[in-house]
Amino acid sequence: MAASSPTEPPHSGPPRSTALVTGAASGMGRAVAERFLAEGWSVLGVDRDTTALDKVADELGAAFRPVAVDITDRAAVATALGSPEGLRAVVNAAGIYPPTLLADFDEPTYRRIFDVNVLGTLNVTAEAVPALRGAGGGSVVNFASIDAFAVSPGQLIYSASKAAVVCLTRSLAQELAADGITVNAIAPGWVDTPGTRAGGRMEQAVSTIPLGRAAQPEEIADWVWKLCHGTYMTGETLVVSGGIAVR
Numbered sequence: 001m002a003a004s005s006p007t008e009p010p011h012s013g014p015p016r017s018t019a020l021v022t023g024a025a026s027g028m029g030r031a032v033a034e035r036f037l038a039e040g041w042s043v044l045g046v047d048r049d050t051t052a053l054d055k056v057a058d059e060l061g062a063a064f065r066p067v068a069v070d071i072t073d074r075a076a077v078a079t080a081l082g083s084p085e086g087l088r089a090v091v092n093a094a095g096i097y098p099p100t101l102l103a104d105f106d107e108p109t110y111r112r113i114f115d116v117n118v119l120g121t122l123n124v125t126a127e128a129v130p131a132l133r134g135a136g137g138g139s140v141v142n143f144a145s146i147d148a149f150a151v152s153p154g155q156l157i158y159s160a161s162k163a164a165v166v167c168l169t170r171s172l173a174q175e176l177a178a179d180g181i182t183v184n185a186i187a188p189g190w191v192d193t194p195g196t197r198a199g200g201r202m203e204q205a206v207s208t209i210p211l212g213r214a215a216q217p218e219e220i221a222d223w224v225w226k227l228c229h230g231t232y233m234t235g236e237t238l239v240v241s242g243g244i245a246v247r
């Protein structure tokens with residue numbers, strides 16, 4: 001990738017608002033990026049997969065600015081993001097979900113899951129908040145999971161990491177309220193993404209979902225868009241699970 005620096009592309013007309021979206025090279029991160037682009041925003045698309053990010057950047061056009069960085073490295077995040085102007089939304093969609101049980105987990109896997117899902121969310125939010133403040137406030141949306149609330153067999157460490165995301169969402173909402181920044185989370189159930197398909201468990205899981213199907217990434221992106229435009233909601237986690245939460 002030639003440039004990972006978020007410099008403003010040529011644009012005539014009123015300045016666009018900017019959204020920072022992590023995990024933008026795949027699945028729900030990409031769908032969120034596409035939703036904001038469709039609404040006329042520009043998007044800083046963060047991902048560590050440079051090949052996939054280059055491809056997405058080619059497909060989505062100049063208003064999508066790729067930022068190739070691993071979110072577990074705070075110094076690298078700070079350098080890669082710089083001080084983006086007009087930043088009004090941060091969506092922390094990057095995450096990993098390798099299966100673990102008490103019987104087979106190891107420390108490197110534990111650290112990897114918490115480093116990406118928890119520390120990565122904190123790193124990006126911490127480095128983006130000055131730009132949100134500079135723009136007069138905005139919204140942060142974190143990706144939790146239904147697994148933070150309902151047991152998903154084989155997701156011992158992942159579910160704990162997503163429960164941590166629910167908790168840090170509440171604390172950050174309180175810490176950032178005075179800056180005019182709302183912080184909410186979304187907790188999807190099964191979503192048809194490349195990551196889920198690679199896990200190989202989705203087909204079997206669908207029969208247990210009351211609505212009878214996995215969500216499409218665009219359906220989750222729709223709720224993320226709404227969470228970035230609510231006026232009196234902060235510190236909440238919105239469960240969008242096709243009924244798993246109530247079965």
Ligand SMILES: NC(=O)c1ccc[n+]([C@@H]2O[C@H](COP(=O)([O-])OP(=O)(O)OC[C@H]3O[C@@H](n4cnc5c(N)ncnc54)[C@H](O)[C@@H]3O)[C@@H](O)[C@H]2O)c1
Pocket residue numbers: 022023024025026027028029046047048049052069070071072092093094095096097116120143144145146187188189190191192193194195196
């Ligand atoms: N897919 C589901 O059914 C589901 C359900 C509930 C919650 N979630 C959560 O939603 C989010 C998105 O899931 P998805 O299925 O769209 O994921 P995905 O696997 O399709 O895409 C995740 C993206 O994040 C990027 N990424 C991973 N680690 C990174 C890092 N350290 N730095 C930068 N980028 C990194 C990957 O390269 C990838 O492009 C995740 O946080 C996931 O835990 C997913």
